[in-house]
Amino acid sequence: MRSDYLGFSCLLSAVILQATAVLAADDDVLKRGAYLMNGPVACGNCHTPVGPNGPDLSKELAGGTPFDFPEFMAFSANITPDPETGIGSWSDDQIARAIREGIRPDGTVIGPPMPIEFYRHLSDDDLKAIVAYLRHLAVVKNEVPRSTFNIPLPPNYGPPIVSQGSPSPDDKIAYGGYLVAISHCLECHTPRGSDGHLDMKRAGAGGNSFPGPWGVSVSRNITPDLEDGIGSWSDDEIKAAITTGVRKDGTHLMPPMAFGYYANITGGDLDAIVAYLRTLPPQKTTN
Incomplete structure (x- = not known):
C-alpha cells in the first residue's frame, strides 16, 4: 500500500505540472x-x-473523503462547479467567504477539518486566484454525505474580513509563516484539546492519528525540539520530508501528508517555510 501511494505522488506531480502549464498560459x-x-x-x-x-x-x-474522529465524522465537500452537488451556483464572493471565513451561502458554519483559522490569513490576491482555479475545474456530480459533529461549532471564526494582504517574500520568516498558515501545516501537526479544538499552545507538537486506506498514520512533531522534533534536521532534510515524503532516516511518510502536492512548492517558498518552522517554540510529543 505504501509503495502505491509513493508511486502515485510522482504521477500526481507530473500531472499537476502539465495541468499548471496549460491552465496558466495567458492568465497570471x-x-x-x-x-x-x-x-x-x-x-x-x-x-x-x-x-x-x-x-x-x-x-x-x-469531495466525499471521510474524516472519522471522536470529535466529528466529516466528509470533504464537492468544490467542483457542479450546480447541484458542488459550488457551481455560488458567486465568487460566496466561495471566497466560505474559504476564508467558513460561512456557506446559507449562513451555516463549516466545521473541521476545514482549516478556517489558517485560511483567514489568505491574502485577497491569493483568495481571488484560488476562486479562479475552482471556476476552471471540470464539473463532477458527486453527492456528499452530511458531516456530523460531537463538538460545538463556533457561530463564526472571527469578524468579517474586509481586506487581507500578505508579507513580502523578502521577509523570509514572516512570509514563511504566511505559507505555513495557508498550507495548514499546524492543522494536522497540532494536538487537539479536550474540547476537540486545536491546542495552539502546543503548536506543531504532533501526535494526531489519521486513519485511512493507508492504515493509521500519526503526525510528527515539527517543532525545533532536538529529541522529539526536527531541531537536529538540516534544511535539506526538512525539505525532502515535505516534498518527497522521505524522513531523515530514509523511512517514508504516510498520507495524509500531502507531499505529492508539496513537491510543486518553489525553492524560495520552501526556504521560507523552513525558516519559519525553525522559529516555532520547541515542544515535547506527549500524545
Whole structure:
C-alpha cells in the first residue's frame, strides 16, 4: 500500500505540472491559483476522493473523503462547479467567504477539518486566484454525505474580513509563516484539546492519528525540539520530508501528508517555510 501511494505522488506531480502549464498560459491569476491549489494549499489532498491506490484524479476536488474522529465524522465537500452537488451556483464572493471565513451561502458554519483559522490569513490576491482555479475545474456530480459533529461549532471564526494582504517574500520568516498558515501545516501537526479544538499552545507538537486506506498514520512533531522534533534536521532534510515524503532516516511518510502536492512548492517558498518552522517554540510529543 505504501509503495502505491509513493508511486502515485510522482504521477500526481507530473500531472499537476502539465495541468499548471496549460491552465496558466495567458492568465497570471489562474497561474497563481493553479500553483497554490496544486502546491502549498493542496486542497485536493482532502477534497479529491481517495481509493486504495491513491486519489482519483478523474474526480478532482469532487469531495466525499471521510474524516472519522471522536470529535466529528466529516466528509470533504464537492468544490467542483457542479450546480447541484458542488459550488457551481455560488458567486465568487460566496466561495471566497466560505474559504476564508467558513460561512456557506446559507449562513451555516463549516466545521473541521476545514482549516478556517489558517485560511483567514489568505491574502485577497491569493483568495481571488484560488476562486479562479475552482471556476476552471471540470464539473463532477458527486453527492456528499452530511458531516456530523460531537463538538460545538463556533457561530463564526472571527469578524468579517474586509481586506487581507500578505508579507513580502523578502521577509523570509514572516512570509514563511504566511505559507505555513495557508498550507495548514499546524492543522494536522497540532494536538487537539479536550474540547476537540486545536491546542495552539502546543503548536506543531504532533501526535494526531489519521486513519485511512493507508492504515493509521500519526503526525510528527515539527517543532525545533532536538529529541522529539526536527531541531537536529538540516534544511535539506526538512525539505525532502515535505516534498518527497522521505524522513531523515530514509523511512517514508504516510498520507495524509500531502507531499505529492508539496513537491510543486518553489525553492524560495520552501526556504521560507523552513525558516519559519525553525522559529516555532520547541515542544515535547506527549500524545
